[in-house]
Amino acid sequence: MAQYSEELDGLFVALADPTRREVVRRLGRGPQSVGDLARAFPITLPSFMKHVRTLEANGLIRTTKSGRVRTCALRRERLALVDGWLAEQRRIWEDRTDRLERLVTEEEQ
Amino acid sequence: MAQYSEELDGLFVALADPTRREVVRRLGRGPQSVGDLARAFPITLPSFMKHVRTLEANGLIRTTKSGRVRTCALRRERLALVDGWLAEQRRIWEDRTDRLERLVTEEEQ
DNA sequence: CGAATACTGTGCCATAAGGCTAAGTATTGC
DNA sequence: GCAATACTTAGCCTTATGGCACAGTATTCG
Numbered sequence: 006m007a008q009y010s011e012e013l014d015g016l017f018v019a020l021a022d023p024t025r026r027e028v029v030r031r032l033g034r035g036p037q038s039v040g041d042l043a044r045a046f047p048i049t050l051p052s053f054m055k056h057v058r059t060l061e062a063n064g065l066i067r068t069t070k071s072g073r074v075r076t077c078a079l080r081r082e083r084l085a086l087v088d089g090w091l092a093e094q095r096r097i098w099e100d101r102t103d104r105l106e107r108l109v110t111e112e113e114q
Numbered sequence: 115m116a117q118y119s120e121e122l123d124g125l126f127v128a129l130a131d132p133t134r135r136e137v138v139r140r141l142g143r144g145p146q147s148v149g150d151l152a153r154a155f156p157i158t159l160p161s162f163m164k165h166v167r168t169l170e171a172n173g174l175i176r177t178t179k180s181g182r183v184r185t186c187a188l189r190r191e192r193l194a195l196v197d198g199w200l201a202e203q204r205r206i207w208e209d210r211t212d213r214l215e216r217l218v219t220e221e222e223q
Numbered sequence: 224c225g226a227a228t229a230c231t232g233t234g235c236c237a238t239a240a241g242g243c244t245a246a247g248t249a250t251t252g253c
Numbered sequence: 254g255c256a257a258t259a260c261t262t263a264g265c266c267t268t269a270t271g272g273c274a275c276a277g278t279a280t281t282c283g
Contacts, residue, residue, distance in 0.1 A: 021129075022241085024241090040258085048261085049242075051242090051243080051263095084200065094138065094193060098188075161272050163231075196228075
């Protein structure tokens with residue numbers, strides 16, 4: 006099970022929930038308070054807060070509290086890690102097709 | 115909760131497990147039988163088969179049975195959907211920074 | 224044909240995930 | 254200061270997830 010990454014795992018788990026993915030989408034437009042975000046979803050605040058905590062625990066967002074308001078902001082550099090994993094898969098696949106092509110070319114000779 | 119996609123949801127859920135992510139990685143190098151794949155993991159075959167079924171149900175792999183051997187192959191075009199979602203987030207963020215920059219530029223005048 | 228191989232199906236189990244209500248706590252506005 | 258606001262905490266519930274053992278089916282090999 007080479008190449009196991011707990012970090013990547015958390016990121017994918019965090020993104021595996023539609024509510025959390027939508028939060029990420031909204032935060033892409035800029036920071037927002039928990040309350041403002043929550044209003045967009047059909048679940049209770051405590052339930053919503055769990056998602057916020059999950060996102061923060063897995064590093065996808067950063068939150069700060071000022072007075073009674075907690076503000077959330079996206080951490081783009083962490084989304085880049087997911088991107089990196091996908092890029093790796095592409096690279097593996099491309100290496101493979103390159104090898105296959107060489108093989109076919111050689112056989113054609 | 116605009117923009118909800120059950121398809122994307124399945125893809126992220128499928129990729130949220132390290133075993134399944136590793137299977138995807140291995141299949142990037144080319145198709146492989148369930149048995150050959152399973153040997154790389156410290157779980158029983160029935161447990162491993164669940165992962166295979168999850169991957170197939172969410173469209174990340176295709177499997178075919180010939181004789182008593184089931185062969186798995188990666189569906190790259192489906193990984194591209196995940197890529198697409200990430201690209202969208204990047205686009206949203208870039209639009210936003212463009213707007214912010216315009217704002218800053220205007221204020222500087 | 225009989226044994227070995229490669230899954231497949233069933234049922235059980237423990238934990239985690241995601242939701243809720245109800246009751247706090249800390250700030251802010253009147 | 255008192256009420257409203259904006260979370261927070263706690264506890265509970267249901268379903269989903271990931272793992273297991275054990276037994277079965279279908280192919281293939283000697």
